[in-house]
Amino acid sequence: MTEPVQSYPRWMGVMPCYLSVQDRQLRIIEANNLFVRDFGEHVGNFCYQVYKDNQAPCPDCPVLQTFQDGQVHSGEEKVTTREGKVIEVVVTSTPLLDENGRVSSVIEMSTNISEVKSLRRKLSQTRRDYKRLFESVPCYICVLDRDLVIQEANTLYKEHFDSSRGTHCYDVCKGRKNRCDDCLVEKTFADGQSHSSEERLTTRNGHTLNLVVHSMPVRDEERNITAVMEVFTDITEVKRLQHQLTMMGRAVAGMAHRIKNILMGLEGGIFVVNTGMESDDREAMDEGWEMVERNVKRVSRLVKDLLYCSKERKPSFEDDVCPREIVRQVHELYTERAAEAGIDLRLDLDQQDLRGTFDPDGLYNLLVNLVGNAIDACRFDPDEKKRSHTIQLRCRRQADGAVAFEVEDNGAGIPDDVAAKVFEDFFSTKGTEGTGIGLLVVQKVAEEHGGKVTFDTKPGIGTRFTVTIPPRQV
Amino acid sequence: MAKKILIIDDEKDMRVYLGALFKKAGYDVQTAENGEEGLRAAAAAPPDLITLDVLMPKKSGLRAYKDLRTNPVTREIPIIILTGLAQQQDFFGDELGALSRPDAICEKPIVREDFLDTVRGIIGD
Numbered sequence A: 001m002t003e004p005v006q007s008y009p010r011w012m013g014v015m016p017c018y019l020s021v022q023d024r025q026l027r028i029i030e031a032n033n034l035f036v037r038d039f040g041e042h043v044g045n046f047c048y049q050v051y052k053d054n055q056a057p058c059p060d061c062p063v064l065q066t067f068q069d070g071q072v073h074s075g076e077e078k079v080t081t082r083e084g085k086v087i088e089v090v091v092t093s094t095p096l097l098d099e100n101g102r103v104s105s106v107i108e109m110s111t112n113i114s115e116v117k118s119l120r121r122k123l124s125q126t127r128r129d130y131k132r133l134f135e136s137v138p139c140y141i142c143v144l145d146r147d148l149v150i151q152e153a154n155t156l157y158k159e160h161f162d163s164s165r166g167t168h169c170y171d172v173c174k175g176r177k178n179r180c181d182d183c184l185v186e187k188t189f190a191d192g193q194s195h196s197s198e199e200r201l202t203t204r205n206g207h208t209l210n211l212v213v214h215s216m217p218v219r220d221e222e223r224n225i226t227a228v229m230e231v232f233t234d235i236t237e238v239k240r241l242q243h244q245l246t247m248m249g250r251a252v253a254g255m256a257h258r259i260k261n262i263l264m265g266l267e268g269g270i271f272v273v274n275t276g277m278e279s280d281d282r283e284a285m286d287e288g289w290e291m292v293e294r295n296v297k298r299v300s301r302l303v304k305d306l307l308y309c310s311k312e313r314k315p316s317f318e319d320d321v322c323p324r325e326i327v328r329q330v331h332e333l334y335t336e337r338a339a340e341a342g343i344d345l346r347l348d349l350d351q352q353d354l355r356g357t358f359d360p361d362g363l364y365n366l367l368v369n370l371v372g373n374a375i376d377a378c379r380f381d382p383d384e385k386k387r388s389h390t391i392q393l394r395c396r397r398q399a400d401g402a403v404a405f406e407v408e409d410n411g412a413g414i415p416d417d418v419a420a421k422v423f424e425d426f427f428s429t430k431g432t433e434g435t436g437i438g439l440l441v442v443q444k445v446a447e448e449h450g451g452k453v454t455f456d457t458k459p460g461i462g463t464r465f466t467v468t469i470p471p472r473q474v
Numbered sequence B: 001m002a003k004k005i006l007i008i009d010d011e012k013d014m015r016v017y018l019g020a021l022f023k024k025a026g027y028d029v030q031t032a033e034n035g036e037e038g039l040r041a042a043a044a045a046p047p048d049l050i051t052l053d054v055l056m057p058k059k060s061g062l063r064a065y066k067d068l069r070t071n072p073v074t075r076e077i078p079i080i081i082l083t084g085l086a087q088q089q090d091f092f093g094d095e096l097g098a099l100s101r102p103d104a105i106c107e108k109p110i111v112r113e114d115f116l117d118t119v120r121g122i123i124g125d
Helices: A010-014 A033-039 A047-052 A062-069 A114-136 A155-160 A169-174 A184-191 A236-278 A282-309 A323-340 A360-379 A438-448 B012-024 B035-044 B061-070 B088-095 B112-123
Strands: A018-022 A028-031 A073-080 A086-097 A103-112 A140-144 A150-153 A195-202 A208-219 A225-234 A318-321 A343-349 A356-358 A389-397 A403-409 A452-458 A462-469 B004-008 B028-032 B049-053 B079-083 B104-107
Touching: A018 A033, A028 A033, A047 A073, A062 A073, A062 A086, A062 A103, A086 A114, A140 A155, A169 A195, A184 A195, A184 A208, A184 A225, A208 A236, A236 A282, A236 B012, A282 A360, A282 A438, A282 B012, A318 A360, A323 A343, A323 A356, A323 A360, A323 A389, A323 A403, A343 A360, A356 A360, A360 A389, A360 A403, A360 A438, A360 A462, A438 A452, A438 A462, B004 B012, B004 B035, B012 B028, B012 B112, B028 B035, B035 B049, B035 B061, B049 B061, B049 B112, B061 B079, B079 B112, B104 B112
Parallel strands: A343 A389, B004 B028, B004 B049, B049 B079, B079 B104
Antiparallel strands: A018 A028, A018 A103, A073 A086, A086 A103, A140 A150, A140 A225, A195 A208, A208 A225, A318 A356, A389 A403, A403 A462, A452 A462
């Protein structure tokens, strides 16, 4: 065994790290107290046996390197204590020189970094978790600096918003050249608080999204705001459902109103009949009974329209149906009632044969609703100067083979705000001919035939509804 | 002599119903199908009370009301507004400016006895 040429100072014995002096064969010549405590008395044994229970030196052994070049070397290793505990250490090897300046032995200092390593692993894991959260939440997330330049964004954000439009959030999200008024990010930078608002943004595919946006400060260790995170939650579907619920609420309210009026008609009819019976007034009894009948018909039509709007109803298509005949029947139904209101209901039919496959009942109901609405539009025309009202009822085959039904009136016209939602809302104009959901029926029947409904209207001038039904492919 | 009520309503059912109700209560009844006809009838032979529908063809209830209230012959006649929608009550109030307000606003469908009480409260039996 090689005698130590130069031993380490005694005070190093209490250093809080493992210290050993090794010879060229990596045998331990001396060791400090901590070393002895955790690895035992091993003077004379090879360090790789003591540390790792190996039979050969470790690859890249810093002690061997120091023997070779006389320099200080270091590396990281995993070693096992005599109690079997694996610890991670940073190993530093320092040469001890003899009187000729040659490396006679090497001091190996191993510092336990297990806790540091463990914390580092936890930190990495936390970073990975945050990154995964950042990427996997079903929200658009971006991090912005004070100039509103996007510093970071999650994949969803990058996929849906076109970053080639610029580097600022307002370029990317809104295609703007300037920052938005009432910018949430600026507010958060100013007061350090979270802010939120609702926005409508357009994706790179041109889809408009309804989003709830939250801005939150990102702070450094000194609590200074270094960035602001914006989180966008897509509420388009929620908004759509909300709209549907609103529409349904309005539909129910409109329906209740209609039913209320019909009930009053029935109640009034019964009252008039009873009064007539009490006073033996035949005329009153007849009048009251007519009221009852009229209102029973109104209920019947309302229920029929509701059934048409319900999804359960299946259209009943028949071959060899003559649409001109159906148009004639509707014209006949309304001619007298239109005339009573001072309206000229005109018929304009194509002379050629229009027979085809249609749902005759659906078509009849569709036309009844359009003409009923047209009569109401004329009756409630506020233009006192317009003394004559006309409704044109047309049916003809178009060049493409489709059959077009047109109902054109010179009544009140539909105001712009009502026209925008005419197929989704209860048609709120007061009327006794329409049921209020007539246009929903018209649209449903047209769609069942593979057709479409369009309309032109000018407030004060009139409205033309056109239903186009293509030839049915059997 | 029985007091006379003029019913201005475009809906036939309403005219017949209210007519029967008022007659049974001992009033004379006159009817008009729209605002224009109602104005003419009221000016020609002023009734003791007018019941006026709001949404009517030719001349709306609101315009008819304004005309009735500005015509010296009809301006003092008590008027009950009959409306299908409760929210029209506010609208009616806002639109009148300096004109006097209706004597009553009743929502359809009417409750017979309550409605008759309102009428009696204004013009008596």
